[in-house]
Amino acid sequence: MATDVSTLHHAPAKQRRGWLEWITTVDHKKIGIMYAVTAFLFFVIGGLEALLIRLQLGSSQNAILTPEAYNQVFTMHGTTMVFMAIMPVNAGFMNYFVPLMIGAGDMAYPRMNAMSYWLLLFGGIVMYSSFVFGGGAPDAGWFAYAPLTSTTYSVTRGMDYWVLGLQLLGVSSLAGSVNIIVTIIRLRAPGMRFNRMPLFVWMSFVTSFLLIFALPSITVGITLLFFDRNFGTNFFLPAAGGDPLLWQHLFWFFGHPEVYIMILPAFGVVSEMLPVFSRKPIFGYEFVAYSGVAIGVLGFTVWAHHMFATNLGVIADTFFAAASMLISVPTGVKIFNWLATLWRGELRFKTPMLFSLGFIAMFVIGGISGVSLAAAPFDLQVTDSYFVVAHFHYVLFGGAVFALFGAAYYWFPKITGKMMSERIGKWHFWILLLGFNLTFFPQHMLGLQGMPRRVWTYQQNQGWDFYNLLSTIGSFCIALATLVFIVNFIISLRKGAPAGNDPWDAATLEWATTSPPPAHNFDVEYIVHSRRPLWDNKYSGEGRGMTINYDFHPHLPPPSFAPIIFSFGLFVLAYGMLNLASAPLIGIPIILVALAIAFVGMNRWVGEIAQDPVL
Amino acid sequence: MAQAVVRDIDKNDPGRGLDLRKLGMWTFLGSEVFFFGALVVTHLSMRGVVAPSASKANLDVAGVRNMFGDNVLTSILAFILLTSSLTMVLALDGVKTNNQKRFRFWLGATIACGVIFLGGQVYEFYHIVHEYNVTIKNMMFGSTFFFVTGFHGTHVAVGVIWLVSLLVSAIRHPERYNAGNYMAVELGGLYWHFVDLVWVLIFTVIYLI
Ligand code: HEM
Ligand SMILES: [Cu+2]
Numbered sequence: 001m002a003t004d005v006s007t008l009h010h011a012p013a014k015q016r017r018g019w020l021e022w023i024t025t026v027d028h029k030k031i032g033i034m035y036a037v038t039a040f041l042f043f044v045i046g047g048l049e050a051l052l053i054r055l056q057l058g059s060s061q062n063a064i065l066t067p068e069a070y071n072q073v074f075t076m077h078g079t080t081m082v083f084m085a086i087m088p089v090n091a092g093f094m095n096y097f098v099p100l101m102i103g104a105g106d107m108a109y110p111r112m113n114a115m116s117y118w119l120l121l122f123g124g125i126v127m128y129s130s131f132v133f134g135g136g137a138p139d140a141g142w143f144a145y146a147p148l149t150s151t152t153y154s155v156t157r158g159m160d161y162w163v164l165g166l167q168l169l170g171v172s173s174l175a176g177s178v179n180i181i182v183t184i185i186r187l188r189a190p191g192m193r194f195n196r197m198p199l200f201v202w203m204s205f206v207t208s209f210l211l212i213f214a215l216p217s218i219t220v221g222i223t224l225l226f227f228d229r230n231f232g233t234n235f236f237l238p239a240a241g242g243d244p245l246l247w248q249h250l251f252w253f254f255g256h257p258e259v260y261i262m263i264l265p266a267f268g269v270v271s272e273m274l275p276v277f278s279r280k281p282i283f284g285y286e287f288v289a290y291s292g293v294a295i296g297v298l299g300f301t302v303w304a305h306h307m308f309a310t311n312l313g314v315i316a317d318t319f320f321a322a323a324s325m326l327i328s329v330p331t332g333v334k335i336f337n338w339l340a341t342l343w344r345g346e347l348r349f350k351t352p353m354l355f356s357l358g359f360i361a362m363f364v365i366g367g368i369s370g371v372s373l374a375a376a377p378f379d380l381q382v383t384d385s386y387f388v389v390a391h392f393h394y395v396l397f398g399g400a401v402f403a404l405f406g407a408a409y410y411w412f413p414k415i416t417g418k419m420m421s422e423r424i425g426k427w428h429f430w431i432l433l434l435g436f437n438l439t440f441f442p443q444h445m446l447g448l449q450g451m452p453r454r455v456w457t458y459q460q461n462q463g464w465d466f467y468n469l470l471s472t473i474g475s476f477c478i479a480l481a482t483l484v485f486i487v488n489f490i491i492s493l494r495k496g497a498p499a500g501n502d503p504w505d506a507a508t509l510e511w512a513t514t515s516p517p518p519a520h521n522f523d524v525e526y527i528v529h530s531r532r533p534l535w536d537n538k539y540s541g542e543g544r545g546m547t548i549n550y551d552f553h554p555h556l557p558p559p560s561f562a563p564i565i566f567s568f569g570l571f572v573l574a575y576g577m578l579n580l581a582s583a584p585l586i587g588i589p590i591i592l593v594a595l596a597i598a599f600v601g602m603n604r605w606v607g608e609i610a611q612d613p614v615l
Numbered sequence: 616m617a618q619a620v621v622r623d624i625d626k627n628d629p630g631r632g633l634d635l636r637k638l639g640m641w642t643f644l645g646s647e648v649f650f651f652g653a654l655v656v657t658h659l660s661m662r663g664v665v666a667p668s669a670s671k672a673n674l675d676v677a678g679v680r681n682m683f684g685d686n687v688l689t690s691i692l693a694f695i696l697l698t699s700s701l702t703m704v705l706a707l708d709g710v711k712t713n714n715q716k717r718f719r720f721w722l723g724a725t726i727a728c729g730v731i732f733l734g735g736q737v738y739e740f741y742h743i744v745h746e747y748n749v750t751i752k753n754m755m756f757g758s759t760f761f762f763v764t765g766f767h768g769t770h771v772a773v774g775v776i777w778l779v780s781l782l783v784s785a786i787r788h789p790e791r792y793n794a795g796n797y798m799a800v801e802l803g804g805l806y807w808h809f810v811d812l813v814w815v816l817i818f819t820v821i822y823l824i
Contacts, residue, residue, distance in 0.1 A: 108635055178642045186635050190624040212642060216650035220657065227762065232752035235657070241664040241755050250653060527620055549621060606780075610791075 024559035026110035027519055031117050032096030033415065036408075038121055039088035045128075046080035047482060049073045051475055054439075058472035060460040067456040071139035072158065074454065076127075078142030079162065082262070083169050084124045086396065089404050090265040091116070091176050094204045097411065098180060100510035100517065101198045103189025103526045105554035108182040111563050111605060112175050118567035119172035126574045127165030130158045138162035141454060143251055144225070146236030146244035151229055157578065160229055163222045164574040170215050171570065177208035184208075189509070190549070191528035195289075198508045198531075199282065202289045203268030206296040207261050213300065214257035221250035230581035245310055252303035260299045262396060263363075264292055266403035267334060270356045273410050274338055276506045277353035278345025281532060284337045291330035298327040308379045317376045324374035331367060335360060350504070351425030355406025358433050362398025366391055369444065384454070387447025393440045405432070405485065412489075413503045417515040418496025424488040428481055435477025442467035442474075507532035509546075525552035557612045562605035569598025640802050644809050651813050654763045655820050664755040686822050692735040693818050696771075699728030700811045703804045713794040715785070722782050722800075725807065729775040736768050760821065767817055770810045777803050 022030060052073050056065045065073060099107055107113045130137045136156035140148040149159050184205050188197070197205075225247070227233040234240035236247045267288075275282045282288060304312055304320040312320075338360055347353070369391040373379045382388065405428070412420045446467045451458065458464050502511040511534055513522050526546045530536040536545030572594035579587030625631050683689060702724040709718030740761070743749050749757040781803050785792055792800055 109639065174643075174646060178639050178646075181642050182635060182638045185630040186633055186638055188628070188631060190621040190628075190631070193628060194630075212646040213649050216646055217653045219650060220653035224657065224762070227751070227758075233758040233762070234752075234755065235661065235758060243661065243664070246657065246660060250657070253653075525621070527624065547620075 021559070023564055024561055026106075026114050026557055026560055026563070028095050028099050028107045028110065028113055029415075029517065029519075029521075031113050032092045032094075034117050035088050035092030035095055035120065038117075038124070039085050039092060042080050042084035042088070042124060044482070046077050046085055047479060049077040049080065051479060053077060054472040054475040056457065057468050059469065060458050060462070060465050062457055065456070068136070068139065070456040071454075072131075072137040075138045075141050075158075075162075079127065079138065080124075081396075082142055082258070083166065084120070084127075086262045086400050086404070087169075087173065088120050090207070090262065090400075091120075091173070093200075093269065093404070093407055093411070094180055094207075094265065095176075096415065097510055098183060098201055098204050099187065100414075100513070100521055101201050101508050102184065102187060102192050103509045103522060103528065104183065104187035105520050105522070106556060107179050108186055109179050110557050111560050111608070113179055114560070114563035115567050116172045116176040116179065118564050119168045119175070119570065122567055122571035122574075123165045123168030123172060126168060126571065127161055130156075130161035130165075134158050134161045143255065144222075144247070146225070146228075146242075146247040147238065149225055149229070149247075150237055160226065160578055163226045163229075164577055166222055167219070168570060168574060170219050173211050174215055177211040180204055180208040181212070189526050189528050191546075192509075193528075195286070196528060196531045198268075199271035199285070199288055199292075200265070200268035203264040203271070203292050206292045207264045210257045210261050210264070210296050210299060214254045214261065217250050218254035221247055221254070224250075226577075245307070248307050248310065249303070252306045253300070255306065256303040257296075257299045259392075259395070260295055262400050264295065266359065266400040267292060269407040269410070270338065270359055270403050271334075272506075272508065273352045273356045273406055274341045276410075276504050277348045277350055277356070278342050279348070280341060280345045281507075281535075282337065283340035283343075284333075285531060287333055288337050291333040294330040295327060298323065298330070302327055305374055305376075305379070308376045309383045321374050321376045325371060328367060328371045328374070335364060335367075350409075351420070351422055351429060352406045352410035352504075354426065354429045355402050355409065358429065359399060359402040359406065362394055362402060362436070366394025366396075366398055369394065382447050384452055385447035386443040386451045386453055389453050390440050390443035390447060393443070397440070398436060402432075402436075405429075408485075410504070411510075412492065413496075413499030414510055414515045414517070416493060416496070417499050418492055419499050419503060420492040420496060421488050424484060424491070428484040428488060431477055431484060432481035435474050435479075435481055438474025439471050439478060440474070442470045446471075502534065507535040509533060512546075520554040520556055522554070523552075525549040557608070560604070560608055562601050562608060564601075566598050566601030566605060569594050569596075569601055572597055634798065636798055636802055637805070640805050644805065647809065647813075651767075651816065654766060655816065658759040658763045658820065661759045662756045683822055688735060688739060689818065689822050692732050692739075693814060695728050695735075696732045696811050696814050699725045699732075700808050702728060703807050707797065707800055707804050710792045710797040710800050711794055715789060715793075718792070718800075719782065719785060722778060722785070726775055726778050726782065729771055729778070729807075733768060733771055733775065736764065736771075740764075763817060763821065767810070767813060770813070774803075774807050774810050777806065 022034065025031060052065060053070070056062050056070055095107065095113065099105070127138070134157035136158045138144075138154075138158040138161060139156070140154050140159055140162075144159065144162065148154060184197070184201060224233070224235040228235050228237060228242070234242040236242045236244050238244060271282055271288055302320055302324045304316060305324045308317055308320075338356075369387065373382070373388065373391060409420050409425055412418070446464055447453075449464065449467075451462070451464050458468075499515045501514055503515075504511070509526060509528070510517075512526065525548070526533065527549055528546050529543075530545045533545035537543065538545075573591060576587050576589075576591030576594050579590060581587070702721045706718055706721035706725060709715070709721055743757075743760075749760075751758050751761040781792075781800060
């Protein structure tokens, strides 16, 4: 029932060539690719930082890094992985696949979409430029606890770069999530009712809501911090009456939803891959979808489980412990649904499937340590120890990163038109699984033995040498696995077998179009009649899953310079803000120039909207 | 045939019929609610704090309250800002009924209210700093006060710029906004109403309780 798309044609939007094509693109697929590639580069950078950390901790009383450098490296590692690697990879996949999966031609606001990407790139550059211009990188941890962030303890400009970088990343995420929400509500193909949407789309929807409600809290927090560091306020400085716990509340009210922001899209892709490679519909679609919503809602009620050690009082501790345990119920529901999907399935152990299974196994381990941490008395024993580090790496690496690697294998054929090598992919998976467990499982033991996190080194007689050595060896296996992935990626890109439209015999709409899809995604409009339009058409009878509307005229806005110009203005603005308090004579002119650039961008943008009324 | 099917489906799927831009605006405002929520919570939790190293400017909250006088100025400003919501409604009504003169007049009035509000706020800031020596640095109440009202003021300023640009483009292209095309005005209005509403909250929290 594949429609021959080449016979239909649509006026192509004016195209630019070469690198200008990428700079000016407003195509959600190109933007998605740029997101994913950029995020992967940051993943590699963050990974190199992790190797430095592991080298330093590989044996006791090591001095590969100075304590100051160590603080910078672990801070940048966490910040990079959270904000510049996992979040943007998620954003990249959402960008590319949400419109395709709902049968839309593009995102709701194509130009704003481009802006979101550029702000990600510029935010990352601001943050990393602190190494060069800031006298040192941020050094107070990704959670940036006060008063470590005060100018007394964090003497370089690093934390100011951190704040401004995060502001840009925040605007990027906010715009991106508004875009996803509107796209999903408004641009679904006819008949693609909410309860027929692919689960990845569901999870993208929930994630975007989490972002728009969680981001403001950290935005306020980092702005207060910036005022403390630059304009003489004392919000977080206890000596002057400020309250470090205010920071923790503002940070974790964002920070806990943030962990779900990172994992829900992973839940989504796994819920797509498992049915395809089990040759069975997902078990309990409604439960998987609505438990995601439940997790999202409950996610806002548990933030203080990160603050058990701050003496909140018995009542508060009890509430937050109970809420945290409660949240593992919908999480568990999902896991049982996945297992039931596998049950009696016709399992096909392709690489995406291996990563999905790896994901389930690793995530369960992380979930179990999570629930134990939710018990306040136990948490008090192990908080700030390597046990916590083990926990969140099992959920974030074993969970999110595994799922996202799986997604890369799953969707690579759609994006490039080529298959990735299964053989190398399997090497990648097994080396990664081994390396990951070797790195992080021993950290449970280290934590239980009392090794604190965020320490630069430790003494020989503390008995932590062995597990630390294992962990360091493991980290190099992870690095090797990542290299294998890169090799696979390059080889497959050049010589991969042609993929065809639907190499996995999958069920969702992105496989109904060519690989790679044309600029406007689909030449026809699909009228959707079921949750698995492709499968139902193929296996239940033509027209059962979807029918076709040929009278369809997708509209794409032309390429535009406005988003990058506007974003560049905000980028320059960050440097102006950096100098505003310390050197106003430099800062103010930079700010004026920045506003002028942003104005030029905005002006172009408004002009373009007048001609072509999509944002 | 297919077209009819699509039309039928759309009837049962309200989401697909919503206006694209308005939906985005509502989503953004949802986020703004949390932004101002965090600001107000910060203010409430910090404003009573007296620095351990009691400095000369350490008035307690009750003492600080005096600096607002009997709130005459801010009450008037609040009234003006709320009035501007009404004028904004009238402006939108003007454009919806294709009455360009009414539209521009009330849009201008809305802008004027916004500018008066901002002027009043600047005056108030100046007054507090110079007469009561309360600054953003020297006491916690000052810090949160200026932080919260400052961010609200910034939002009002953005709103004023937005409305001015609408007015300018309405004057330069007289027929751009009309009964068939008023979404740009409606969006500006949505934002404006939101900013006004937030002021009700901030006014209550900071000046009244
Ligand atoms: C079963 C559900 C979960 C529960 C009950 C739970 C509970 C906890 C608790 C109580 C802590 C604080 C430990 C401490 O600092 O003393 C914690 C830390 C953390 N969790 Fe979880 N967790 C769960 C799932 C997840 C998931 C799904 C993720 C991310 C995908 C995640 C990421 C993190 C991170 C990043 C930290 C450490 C933050 C830091 O201090 O730097 N957790 N978790
Ligand atoms: Cu948490």
